[in-house]
Amino acid sequence: KAGVTQTPRYLIKTRGQQVTLSCSPISGHRSVSWYQQTPGQGLQFLFEYFSETQRNKGNFPGRFSGRQFSNSRSEMNVSTLELGDSALYLCASSLEQGMYEQYFGPGTRLTVT
Amino acid sequence: GQQVMQIPQYQHVQEGEDFTTYCNSSTTLSNIQWYKQRPGGHPVFLIQLVKSGEVKKQKRLTFQFGEAKKNSSLHITATQTTDVGTYFCATADSNYQLIWGAGTKLIIKP
Numbered sequence: 001k002a003g004v005t006q007t008p009r010y011l012i013k014t015r016g017q018q019v020t021l022s023c024s025p026i027s028g029h030r031s032v033s034w035y036q037q038t039p040g041q042g043l044q045f046l047f048e049y050f051s052e053t054q055r056n057k058g059n060f061p062g063r064f065s066g067r068q069f070s071n072s073r074s075e076m077n078v079s080t081l082e083l084g085d086s087a088l089y090l091c092a093s094s095l096e097q098g099m100y101e102q103y104f105g106p107g108t109r110l111t112v113t
Numbered sequence: 114g115q116q117v118m119q120i121p122q123y124q125h126v127q128e129g130e131d132f133t134t135y136c137n138s139s140t141t142l143s144n145i146q147w148y149k150q151r152p153g154g155h156p157v158f159l160i161q162l163v164k165s166g167e168v169k170k171q172k173r174l175t176f177q178f179g180e181a182k183k184n185s186s187l188h189i190t191a192t193q194t195t196d197v198g199t200y201f202c203a204t205a206d207s208n209y210q211l212i213w214g215a216g217t218k219l220i221i222k223p
Contacts, residue, residue: 098205102148
């Protein structure tokens with residue numbers, strides 16, 4: 001079974017631009033979560049999607065948004081990029097909501113200059 | 114909201130020494146998961162504990178869930194270089210959102 005895939009793997013953007021990151025979950029998984037990780041920092045929860053609906057949202061500004069499609073694939077968008085948005089963005093999928101193990105993708109490394 | 118405090122933030126050990134990381138909560142936890150993130154990698158699920166007082170072992174790793182379900186620990190016996198990384202605990206709140214500990218970074222002294 002294929003793992004979680006994320007595209008692109010690396011991205012360089014300029015301050016003020018916007019970016020869209022993509023995540024394809026493991027086949028059959030219906031929940032997708034997004035995290036931001038900065039060097040030396042833990043996992044900062046962005047949001048979780050389940051059955052195309054945002055179920056939970058972390059403490060991030062409205063510039064961060066996401067969506068999930070009927071095939072469970074998910075995208076996240078960051079508008080008006082700031083230097084502080086430079087981070088590793090991780091996507092994780094799980095079978096259902098709740099205490100199911102999460103399977104992480106390799107992440108997208110975003111650099112904002 | 115629910116929080117889990119994970120300590121220590123870092124632990125430096127000589128290869129062959131033991132390592133322990135702890136997750137503590139002021140409220141009862143429904144269950145707890147443990148993940149490992151290798152340097153440059155992504156978190157990988159290790160185990161889930163659900164029962165009060167539960168103890169599970171994976172080779173040199175021992176996972177415990179406290180009797181009151183307010184704390185958990187991960188103990189590694191005789192660390193090896195392959196154990197290097199950051200270990201995270203996580204638990205689900207009432208909205209099924211995973212709440213993560215800050216992680217403990219295991220560093221092997223040269």
